[in-house]
Amino acid sequence: MRRVSILGATGSIGQNTLDLIRRAPGAFQVAALTGGQNIAQLAKDAVEFQVELAVTADPARLEDLRAALGSSGISAAAGEAALIEAAEVPSDWIMSAIVGVAGLAPGLAALGQGTTLALANKESLVAAGPLMMATAAAHGARILPVDSEHSAIFQALVGEDARAVDRIVITASGGAFRDRPLADLAHVTVAEASEHPNWEMGQRITIDSASMFNKALEVIEAKEFFGVHPDQIEVLVHPQSTVHALVGFVDGALMAHVGPPDMRHAIGYALNWPHRRALPVERLDLAALGRLDFAHPDPARYPALGLARQVMEAGGHSGVIFNAAKERALDHFIAGRIGFSRMSALVAQALDEVCDTQTPGSGCDTITLESVRRWDHFTRQHIDRLVAA
């Protein structure tokens, strides 16, 4: 029986992971679960799976969690240190599905126990890819991708020689505004940006799909994960979201991963790896689908992709700055303080201005958990100042 823990269990990825575990009775034992504000869900799942430890990220909700767990005998804890504690509960497999850079410290703690980390939390690779990879190597831990595109690349590489890889092609649906006139983008609403044409996901990642900030994060994630040169990564708009990624080899072969837009495929692949087990996902009817379209993304419509290239070239802490600026700009968009197009303008400005403050020789190119936190905080404040000005 595989012992598993889920960091970010109450979210979309966490709930899909529990759904798969529920459907495989006897195969998994759940050791620890973490959540944030959704105490009712966290307690319900903790009791159903009889976990050892349930953790909420918010210390103010600890009493609520204890009350919801009642007389179950399950240990409850709260706050940042407790998230680390949950990541350190001995487990064969840990899902990293906390949203945002808050997932970095627990992810590093999980790697520290030399386990297998299923990584949905792309922000930790964007902000601290070299630190994550070095921590995994130092402790003999393994990172498995959960993002559907990266899972697709990973699967296309099974049995292949990594040196024979020529290029990686990541597909993007194009999001909610793929066919909108460019001039309208400054005036689109939060509700419109929150409608994804193909995938059912949380609001933030859906808006990030419309702006392609999500794809920009994925491009950086692919560079960190697969160790390829940025020039080897290509993005294509593929409205059907059926081909998740392709790997091109030096002999001209292109291996495509084709599947339904359902995160339970990528989660299930990581959960059962290195085996394949039956998963409750739709079997694609290619004849019914009829056609698959691909197009180059328009740089004017999706400036986030150009910013991702800038980040990969700059290295150092630019990934932290990019992610923090993007997250804070998104907060301001959702709150109605800025328009949709201003998000990428703000992130571009932050990359120029915050990077300028990194003085040569100050050691700020060495990425540590503390340095990530510092630059993350500084960048968020910088975005707030720009919006307030």
Ligand code: NDP
């Ligand atoms: P959700 O917002 O649905 O869930 C996030 C989880 O993190 C919840 O359990 C939430 O708790 C918890 N959480 C929120 N803030 C904090 C915090 N500060 N500290 C600790 N825990 C916190 O996100 P998703 O499940 O959609 O995404 C999770 C990760 O997976 C993200 O990095 C995302 O980019 C990535 N991903 C998601 C995909 C998807 O289809 N959704 C696809 C590919 C990658 P609570 O809800 O209880 O407050």
